[in-house]
Amino acid sequence: MGRRISRKPRKSPTQARAKATWNAILEAAARVLVQRGYEKATTDRIAERAGVGIGSLYEYFPNKEAIFAILNQQWNEERWSGFQAELASAPQDDLQTLIRSTVRARINATRRNPRLNSALRNLIPLSVTLPQARAIYEDFAEHTVRALQSHARLGDRDPRLVAQVMLHATHAVVDNVAEISPDLLDSPALEDELTLMLYRYVTESGPSD
């Protein structure tokens, strides 16, 4: 009865109450993950917090990893859609405001649940995380490249690399701030400074180099 071998496929919920327990389990998983960490987030504890039997949990999720994989997927989709919505309602003509709305969108996307964001981000075991995020990343990188080519003065620098650095910087800083000092996400200072930094980075006018 070797563990982690059978992998029988699970049902997906059809009735209303089934969908309810399905949600309850994921929500409980998120809460337990945030306040106990991945290791302490045992399936038994999750089921208990969700108010369902452990059997019900394994009725819909083949194993522990799957729960957090789906949780991560949900969080990514939610973040990404919010991100797009924020960008869609922004003026596309001026570079500085374009950058600002991107930054704001990124901050807001994380601000919805900084703790969950950090926890999920640190879940290395879930190699599911990367490929999915990578697609989004690429897509967004192209967007940025096009915006740079039509609005920025880059001289002879490689717009592709510049876009990479911009994305890396934005994402990394926001995620880092979310982890170290989440309160800063609510102040406008972060948005201002990040915007200024990125704008100057792609606007050439200087004495040097």
Next chain:
Amino acid sequence: MGRRISRKPRKSPTQARAKATWNAILEAAARVLVQRGYEKATTDRIAERAGVGIGSLYEYFPNKEAIFAILNQQWNEERWSGFQAELASAPQDDLQTLIRSTVRARINATRRNPRLNSALRNLIPLSVTLPQARAIYEDFAEHTVRALQSHARLGDRDPRLVAQVMLHATHAVVDNVAEISPDLLDSPALEDELTLMLYRYVTESGPSD
């Protein structure tokens, strides 16, 4: 015999061979952590990789967490000393070169072992990580503030906040790159772009705002 209750204090190695096994255990822990992850890095496996009995391991480390706490501490100290050495041998007059050497130092500090850096960084259970790192952070922030006040033209912006953003950005980007595409650490491009970005960020308050 409740686990995790006794916490009897452990000896510290005095003889040479003891010091050797002590090191062997920590090195094995690092290797196992990097290639299997924290969960799979069991004390039994570490002892085996180190070529010592499990008993010997618990002769010097009270529990699993302690091993990685010390490992993290070692890595921090090593990184920090290398960082300072790199900075000490850099000219302090020109702002751009100053920034460049800071960036280079930060990259090199991580490049020594990117995989271990990432793994350790993602070890949330070790709340030991933060307070220790925080001290270093503060110290370095002051350094930066002084450098900015004497070399940069910040206008009426708050140098303290600017320093925070610079540090956040540098650290976050380097750590992120180390995790996503470690190869980039070896190319000069990252150093160039980061330097450019930071330099422009604190120079010339040009057209906007």
Next chain:
DNA sequence: TTATGATCCGAGGGATTCCTCGGGATTTGT
């Protein structure tokens, strides 16, 4: 109503993990 399927349940098995404990081997001090 009754049959069929969906949903829920939780005791407990197999596996694994952390760590102890008693004692053997080696080094050091005298």
Next chain:
DNA sequence: ACAAATCCCGAGGAATCCCTCGGATCATAA
């Protein structure tokens, strides 16, 4: 050389943890 201190060891116990399985309970359709 002998005692004390230090170091090394690994079988195995207690505690979890993940997950299964057989059956109870509920919903829906005929």
